[in-house]
Amino acid sequence: MYSKTSLIFGNAYPRDKLTNVTPSILSKITRQLYLQQYHPISILRNRIESHFNKFHYFNSFNPIVTTIQNFDELGFPANHPGRSTTDSYYINKSIMLRTHTSAHQCQALQTGAEKFLISADVYRRDEIDTCHYPVFHQMEGVQIFSINKAIEEIAYDMQISTSQQHCHINTDDNTVISITNPIQSCHPIEIANAITSHLKYSLNELVKMLFIDEKNLQVRWVDAYFPFTSPSWEMEIFYQGKWLEVCGCGVITQDILNNAGQSDKIGWAFGLGLERIAMVLFNIPDIRLFWSKDPRFINQFTSNEIIKFKPFSKYPSCIKDLSFWMNNDKEHEFHITNFCEIVRDIAEDLVEDVKLVDDFMHPKTKKRSLCFRINYRSMDRTCTNEEINGIQDKIRKSVAEKLDVTLR
Ligand code: FA5
Numbered sequence: 582m583y584s585k586t587s588l589i590f591g592n593a594y595p596r597d598k599l600t601n602v603t604p605s606i607l608s609k610i611t612r613q614l615y616l617q618q619y620h621p622i623s624i625l626r627n628r629i630e631s632h633f634n635k636f637h638y639f640n641s642f643n644p645i646v647t648t649i650q651n652f653d654e655l656g657f658p659a660n661h662p663g664r665s666t667t668d669s670y671y672i673n674k675s676i677m678l679r680t681h682t683s684a685h686q687c688q689a690l691q692t693g694a695e696k697f698l699i700s701a702d703v704y705r706r707d708e709i710d711t712c713h714y715p716v717f718h719q720m721e722g723v724q725i726f727s728i729n730k731a732i733e734e735i736a737y738d739m740q741i742s743t744s745q746q747h748c749h750i751n752t753d754d755n756t757v758i759s760i761t762n763p764i765q766s767c768h769p770i771e772i773a774n775a776i777t778s779h780l781k782y783s784l785n786e787l788v789k790m791l792f793i794d795e796k797n798l799q800v801r802w803v804d805a806y807f808p809f810t811s812p813s814w815e816m817e818i819f820y821q822g823k824w825l826e827v828c829g830c831g832v833i834t835q836d837i838l839n840n841a842g843q844s845d846k847i848g849w850a851f852g853l854g855l856e857r858i859a860m861v862l863f864n865i866p867d868i869r870l871f872w873s874k875d876p877r878f879i880n881q882f883t884s885n886e887i888i889k890f891k892p893f894s895k896y897p898s899c900i901k902d903l904s905f906w907m908n909n910d911k912e913h914e915f916h917i918t919n920f921c922e923i924v925r926d927i928a929e930d931l932v933e934d935v936k937l938v939d940d941f942m943h944p945k946t947k948k949r950s951l952c953f954r955i956n957y958r959s960m961d962r963t964c965t966n967e968e969i970n971g972i973q974d975k976i977r978k979s980v981a982e983k984l985d986v987t988l989r
């Protein structure tokens with residue numbers, strides 16, 4: 582049986598039925614990769630901070646937040662899927678690991694800062710592959726303007742920052758009125774449009790700086806939905822043959838500004854993911870590498886320059902399947918992230934990816950059978966067969982015990 586409280590960095594938290602943080606997740610909190618000198622995530626943070634050089638930087642907010650900070654203050658409805666224990670890490674029903682830097686938007690606004698960046702590690706339960714990891718890093722950007730002076734200030738700002746035209750940018754910057762992605766009814770249309778132009782302009786300038794070598798950078802704005810912005814978009818750039826999602830953004834919901842004592846202001850916010858950008862800029866092929874303590878990784882980065890990572894040889898992989906029958910009445914409770922969490926907890930960074938390779942229903946018994954394929958590979962050594970068999974055994978035992986399934 583579990584004890585009734587968890588001790589996390591000296592604080593005791595009551596456990597309850599939502600508690601799902603694991604020791605391996607909690608051990609990531611102290612790493613603070615985004616502040617570690619010459620770590621690629623930190624180099625990228627530095628670049629972005631230098632670009633927004635008039636902004637205030639918040640870099641030490643606590644990753645342990647209340648569900649009020651992470652969700653309620655931002656207007657998440659009670660039934661929003663992001664609140665689910667399959668997606669988020671709970672310490673208990675009211676305390677969790679932040680799932681995004683937006684969790685600190687309100688407290689940052691309350692300091693009175695009018696333009697700021699928040700950098701932080703964020704935590705999400707997720708599937709396992711080379712570009713997903715349960716901890717990653719985000720940067721939140723916010724700028725607010727006096728409603729009365731917004732149009733004037735924005736025109737001035739966009740005119741004086743004569744951008745160095747190193748690269749041309751193609752962007753579909755059309756501010757159209759949309760029913761599905763509306764301007765807030767409390768916002769005069771011309772002011773909301775000015776904020777939108779400034780947001781898109783600011784992000785365009787940022788990606789031009791980051792992707793300076795791209796001659797013909799293409800950007801597109803995809804309509805999106807966030808409970809704390811309206812209208813909202815996702816910004817994507819076309820890079821190496823693929824559309825890459827850079828960030829979510831939009832015009833801040835006025836209630837958030839009102840609640841922070843900034844009711845005479847209007848503004849924009851964005852939240853960008855650092856790993857995805859760092860992976861392409863530094864040529865890092867596997868998201869686990871950011872967490873590596875291997876000198877062959879760390880010692881390649883010795884300054885604030887963005888350099889291309891030289892991969893060291895890949896070690897052999899070892900593939901194991903794990904199949905089970907689900908107990909009929911528990912079927913609806915099953916979620917792939919529950920399985921991945923067990924794998925991650927036991928195999929830690931030895932697991933490269935997990936795929937669902939078979940899912941079928943027995944025609945007579947109506948029982949559902951799943952088969953997962955686990956691909957083990959260390960990033961810094963060759964694993965022995967014995968070691969992987971031992972891990973696989975532990976995973977089988979834990980799956981049988983925690984998921985209430987019958988192993989095959
Ligand atoms: C958010 O987290 C919003 N808080 C962003 C936002 C801020 C919107 C302010 C409006 C205003 P989203 O879940 O889409 O949104 O994540 C934002 C970015 O984080 C994504 O664009 C992506 O770059 C990155 N990201 C999201 N999930 C992952 C993941 N599992 N691994 C790596 N990067 C991720």
Ligand code: MG
Nearest residue numbers: 815826828829
């Ligand atoms: Mg998204």
